[in-house]
Amino acid sequence: MDDFNSDTDSDYTSYWRDWFISSKGNEYFCEIDEDYLTDRFNLTGLNQEVEHYNHALDLVTDVFDVECDDDMRAQIEKSARHLYGLVHARYIVTTRGLAKMMEKYKKYDFGRCPRVLCNQQPLLPMGQHDVPGYSTVKLYCAKCEDLYNPKSSRHASIDGAYFGTSFHNIMFQVYPAMLPPKSSRRYEPRVFGFKVHAHAALGRWQEEERVRMCKRLRDAGVDTGFEEEEEEEEEMEEDDAAPGEEEGIDDMFEGRLVQV
Numbered sequence: 001m002d003d004f005n006s007d008t009d010s011d012y013t014s015y016w017r018d019w020f021i022s023s024k025g026n027e028y029f030c031e032i033d034e035d036y037l038t039d040r041f042n043l044t045g046l047n048q049e050v051e052h053y054n055h056a057l058d059l060v061t062d063v064f065d066v067e068c069d070d071d072m073r074a075q076i077e078k079s080a081r082h083l084y085g086l087v088h089a090r091y092i093v094t095t096r097g098l099a100k101m102m103e104k105y106k107k108y109d110f111g112r113c114p115r116v117l118c119n120q121q122p123l124l125p126m127g128q129h130d131v132p133g134y135s136t137v138k139l140y141c142a143k144c145e146d147l148y149n150p151k152s153s154r155h156a157s158i159d160g161a162y163f164g165t166s167f168h169n170i171m172f173q174v175y176p177a178m179l180p181p182k183s184s185r186r187y188e189p190r191v192f193g194f195k196v197h198a199h200a201a202l203g204r205w206q207e208e209e210r211v212r213m214c215k216r217l218r219d220a221g222v223d224t225g226f227e228e229e230e231e232e233e234e235e236m237e238e239d240d241a242a243p244g245e246e247e248g249i250d251d252m253f254e255g256r257l258v259q260v
């Protein structure tokens with residue numbers, strides 16, 4: 001996949017994008033192809049979103065050669081970054097953009113899920129809004145299907161609209177094999193080794209409901225998306241073997257407490 005730059009972008013035409021991609025804090029972005037950036041069709045409507053649009057586009061595509069003062073230059077620079085972000089949101093849902101982001105995902109460029117039971121599942125960046133200025137980028141874990149804040153403050157200040165609300169879902173539609181199986185493993189609160197009563201009762205009820213639902217879905221020929229059934233059964237057997245559990249949780253507590 002190293003040939004991404006070489007086949008469409010010649011080395012001397014992507015100074016600004018090279019600089020942008022390699023700047024600290026911009027690790028979530030992939031490089032947008034020159035072809036994509038120079039096709040005006042892909043940029044439809046963005047001239048109303050971005051100040052100094054033409055100058056910003058020139059800067060992004062390395063054809064900017066206007067003499068201007070530092071203030072103006074800084075404004076154009078800011079617009080160029082905003083423009084790049086907005087085009088990026090469109091680019092990463094194209095076949096080529098998805099392939100580039102998939103490579104980054106495989107390299108854990110977006111980090112790993114902080115949830116212990118997700119076992120270092122790689123994350124994907126996503127936005128909660130498609131319109132810029134509403135929310136910052138979040139990280140999506142396909143295993144627990146939850147969102148997380150980026151750890152670094154540099155990443156946490158990136159606009160979520162530069163990734164959009166659909167990219168992470170389209171990614172798994174295009175690459176279904178990369179969708180991790182859902183985990184049925186959940187944290188069980190314990191106090192000195194004993195399950196916390198109310199939580200254990202609720203957890204057991206939820207687990208029974210889940211198993212029942214999975215069976216119904218299987219009978220109907222629907223893929224449940226959960227991890228291998230064998231694994232689940234093993235885990236359940238382990239749980240069943242826990243001392244005193246068949247007797248009910250109250251009995252377990254009483255029985256054990258007497259022994260102490």
Ligand SMILES: [Zn+2]
Nearest residue numbers: 113118141144
């Ligand atoms: Zn997770």
